[in-house]
Amino acid sequence: MIEVRNLTKEFVKYEKEKGLKGLVKGFFNAKKVVKKAVDNISFTINEGEMVGYIGANGAGKSTTIKMLTGILTPTSGEVRIDGIIPYQNRVENAKKIGVVFGQRTQLWWDLPLSESFLILKEIYEMPDAFYEEQMSFFNRILNLDEFIKSPVRTLSLGQRMRADIAASLLHNPKVLYLDEPTIGLDVNAKQRMRDAIKMMNQKYNTTVILTTHDLDDIAELCNRILIIDNGKVIYDGSLHEIKEKYGxxxxxxxxxxxxxxxxxxxxxxxxxxxxxxxxxxxxxxxxxxxxxxxxxxxxxxxxxxxxxxxxxxxxxxxxxxxxxxxxxxxxxxxxx
Ligand SMILES: Nc1ncnc2c1ncn2[C@@H]1O[C@H](COP(=O)(O)OP(=O)(O)O)[C@@H](O)[C@H]1O
Ligand SMILES: [Mg+2]
The missing domain is CATH 3.30.70 (Alpha-Beta Plaits)
Structure with missing residues (x-):
């Protein structure tokens, strides 16, 4: 489902000289610095797998996810999602994926939540019956009814995240990307998020890639983890193996x-x-x-x-x- 081969992303920065000399010389003498945020990464993820993508701050997690979702184009290497190159076929790719960034919402801030879902229904051209089925499924597992009439801006963080995950899964994407989905949530809200992800995976065999600092997320959801450090994958294997070997x-x-x-x-x-x-x-x-x-x-x-x-x-x-x-x-x- 996900094929990543020799994927590399470099960011170029220009560092000016400090002090007066630097000011006078300005941009022309700025030193070019190349940062390899993602450094020759390869992995394959099969349909239905739930994989934890973990590593310290600045390790390159978000940069990888951005290339997988098509937001960023790699410097070199290749990504294929269900056969599609995401940064070359953004529209086609968008139909197949759902994305949740813990710090941002994809919902319409001032509209009642129910309106956001109706807009998404139109965007994804969902038949009425399928939309109803999905909405009742998410209602059951995420209790959206409690706040479906409220404008998104009035929701608590936990409610908004429940709404966001439902929105990202509404069109039944083949792949779900979650970048820090439980950040800032209380214990109950975290559990609801995990339950929803698990049930979606069971029902539709959704493939999930998850970055998180909360290792309980990983323990509950993922039987495979990729550990990334300094842009390189330093571990690819099961949680069980890692516990045996390093625990x-x-x-x-x-x-x-x-x-x-x-x-x-x-x-x-x-x-x-x-x-x-x-x-x-x-x-x-x-x-x-x-x-x-x-x-x-x-x-x-x-x-x-x-x-x-x-x-x-x-x-x-x-x-x-x-x-x-x-x-x-x-x-x-x-x-x-
Ligand atoms: N747009 C950008 N321009 C320059 N450097 C960037 C940019 N995005 C990320 N980086 C750098 O790339 C490295 C990896 O960042 P990121 O993928 O966000 O890490 P993570 O999500 O694992 O915390 C960091 O050193 C970061 O500063
Ligand atoms: Mg990040």
Whole structure:
């Protein structure tokens, strides 16, 4: 569905010399600086896949999405979306895709929301029956009826995002691009967004590419992630693999009744590890310990804590994906 081959985007900047000399010389002596925002990226995404496109700020995520959606033309390389080259066939491409940018809306600000949907119906030349079917589907999963008569500018961010995702999916696009779709939303609103994306994917086998800083989005929606760093793809694989390979810590949360005596909790020396390898936090009754699972087993750690505290409850977690991704950034490259 999505084919990206040797995709590169360079931005050229002209940096003027500083100070008076720079002012006098002006533009003519400005130094040309080339920035490779996207650097020779290749990947293929099959129909129905939901892929997380993640990386630090400035890594090149949005620039990639802009080339995939046809907003930007590559410096070199090629993109094909369902056989179409998006930046050469914008109109045809637009019928096949839906786009949500978390920070911007595609809705008409001053019109009641219902009017925006009617305009989109006309733009996409949707038959009445199909439009009705889609609207009732989105109503069911996103409760648009609660605010469908209100002007878009009066909606809360969560409501507006629900409206935006419905608008981007109204014409049943084959590919959905989401650039930070849950940014700024509260927990409930985030969950609604994720549910809508999941249900759309199940119903229509929609292909989804998602950039996000919220790794819960990724964990819930994507079984494949591409990690981009400095314009290059440094990881392409499943979340499961990445957890196996890089998830070298476990976290156990104990609910303890006794007041904790910090000095008694000298776990680093008990287990003969460096104190930096342990992360111990205590909040009221909750004692949380992150530890290297290859050096200390869950059983050993649990036994040690049980000997010291009156423990009422225990929960065991795998390494947070945040931690894993942070490690990948630290190491700079990934070899699997
Ligand atoms: N229009 C532009 N002109 C010049 N540089 C740009 C432009 N857009 C992005 N960049 C640069 O390209 C790099 C990648 O940006 P972007 O794709 O927005 O990253 P991300 O979305 O991963 O945060 C950054 O260094 C950014 O400053
Ligand atoms: Mg971005």
């Amino acid at each position: 070298t810590t476990k976290r156990i949360e104990f609910e303890v009744r006794d007041e904790l005596n910090d000095e008694s909790l000298n776990l680093a020396s008990v287990f003969n590890v460096h104190p930096d390898e342990l992360e111990i936090t205590r909040e009221d009754k909750k004692l949380s310990i992150v530890f290297p699972k290859l050096k200390i087993s869950v059983a050993q750690m649990t036994e040690e804590i049980l000997r010291r505290f009156d423990v009422q409850d225990i929960s065991i977690f795998d390494a947070d994906i945040e931690r894993i991704v942070a490690r990948i950034y630290d190491e700079g490259k990934v070899t699997l």
